Amino acid sequence: MRLVDVSPEVVTVELADGPARFHALWLRDNARDDASRHAGNDQRLFDVTELADEVVVASAEVVDGRLVVAFGPDGATSAFDAGWLEAHRYDVAAGVGSRAGDGPAGAVPWLAADLDLHRLAWADRDDRESLAATTAALVRDGVAIVHGLAVGEDPPADAPGIVDVAGLWGPVRATNYGEVFLVRAEANPTNLAFTPKALNVHTDNPYRRPVPGYQLLHCLVASDVGGVTVLLDGFRAAEVLRDEDPAAFDLLATTSVPFRWSGDGFDLRNRGPLIEVEDGGPRAGAIRAVRYNNRSAAPFDVPFDEMAGLYEAFRTFARLLHRPELEHRFTLAPGECMVFDNERVLHGRDGEADPGRFLHGCYLDRDWIHGRVG
Ligand SMILES: [Fe+2]
Numbered sequence: 535m536r537l538v539d540v541s542p543e544v545v546t547v548e549l550a551d552g553p554a555r556f557h558a559l560w561l562r563d564n565a566r567d568d569a570s571r572h573a574g575n576d577q578r579l580f581d582v583t584e585l586a587d588e589v590v591v592a593s594a595e596v597v598d599g600r601l602v603v604a605f606g607p608d609g610a611t612s613a614f615d616a617g618w619l620e621a622h623r624y625d626v627a628a629g630v631g632s633r634a635g636d637g638p639a640g641a642v643p644w645l646a647a648d649l650d651l652h653r654l655a656w657a658d659r660d661d662r663e664s665l666a667a668t669t670a671a672l673v674r675d676g677v678a679i680v681h682g683l684a685v686g687e688d689p690p691a692d693a694p695g696i697v698d699v700a701g702l703w704g705p706v707r708a709t710n711y712g713e714v715f716l717v718r719a720e721a722n723p724t725n726l727a728f729t730p731k732a733l734n735v736h737t738d739n740p741y742r743r744p745v746p747g748y749q750l751l752h753c754l755v756a757s758d759v760g761g762v763t764v765l766l767d768g769f770r771a772a773e774v775l776r777d778e779d780p781a782a783f784d785l786l787a788t789t790s791v792p793f794r795w796s797g798d799g800f801d802l803r804n805r806g807p808l809i810e811v812e813d814g815g816p817r818a819g820a821i822r823a824v825r826y827n828n829r830s831a832a833p834f835d836v837p838f839d840e841m842a843g844l845y846e847a848f849r850t851f852a853r854l855l856h857r858p859e860l861e862h863r864f865t866l867a868p869g870e871c872m873v874f875d876n877e878r879v880l881h882g883r884d885g886e887a888d889p890g891r892f893l894h895g896c897y898l899d900r901d902w903i904h905g906r907v908g
Pocket of ligand 1: 727881
């Protein structure tokens with residue numbers, strides 16, 4: 535790191551990627567000294583209103599690879615590591631995901647043929663490295679399988695089940711369907727998922743706020759016919775749309791649409807774009823979430839003049855979600871549980887399953903997986 539220029543308002547340093555400017559107020563607000571940040575938890579010890587109206591740089595120099603800045607008028611001094619400045623530089627050209635690939639950090643969007651489903655044996659759950667590898671696969675691929683679990687219609691109480699699998703990361707997020715929902719044919723289903731019908735690929739519960747971040751589906755009894763699982767990486771599908779029809783992508787990424795489910799004493803509503811992108815920061819434009827559910831999309835409510843265009847973009851994306859190269863097909867066996875990112879990986883069922891097929895399902899908040907360290 536080399537000092538390029540210093541003024542009362544701005545410090546410019548040469549970093550690995552080239553010169554970067556930093557405002558005096560930004561540097562003071564992010565000062566690393568002990569009076570500004572708690573040494574133990576790294577939390578800021580002051581509020582921005584406590585700083586002077588005119589924060590200035592009194593002096594700046596590079597000492598032992600660190601930028602040392604003295605501020606006025608309060609006299610505070612702080613040292614910034616080159617690595618920290620690199621990680622937080624904001625003097626970059628604007629552009630779509632200009633500093634990283636598409637998708638949240640760590641996600642590697644896949645085509646069907648590329649997906650090598652990560653598997654964790656229940657017997658290995660206490661092995662730290664095995665569990666860490668599974669967590670990493672969930673962040674990278676958005677899906678993993680845990681196997682060696684309970685099987686059958688009425689498994690013994692001590693057989694490992696879906697709540698135990700969720701517990702590898704965190705507590706189940708209960709909904710009006712209960713802590714665990716049952717997926718099988720019912721006489722009067724509250725949701726088409728609870729029938730043997732084929733199901734279009736979708737993400738669950740876009741009508742909840744917040745949308746459940748992860749979903750688990752544990753197969754207890756398989757189907758003799760049909761019931762093939764289809765998984766599709768919504769991030770990859772969105773990337774394809776952006777490549778092929780950027781105007782449709784932009785429209786879907788900037789149009790908030792409503793979702794709704796009612797029944798069982800609840801009327802649940804939420805809204806958001808079908809494709810959500812980072813709306814700021816160095817990764818602006820990178821895909822952040824995909825929500826798609828043909829069953830619970832409520833009537834679109836954009837102004838009259840925009841409706842035809844929205845439907846055109848919506849149908850273009852919907853057709854794309856049926857492309858064979860995006861659809862990963864496999865059969866979930868009894869004793870297997872798939873864990874998947876519910877704002878990325880779309881899931882569906884191909885063909886009529888026989889009514890004996892029986893799965894347990896539950897949800898988990900995203901942070902238990904994506905926020906985990908090690
Ligand atoms: Fe579903």
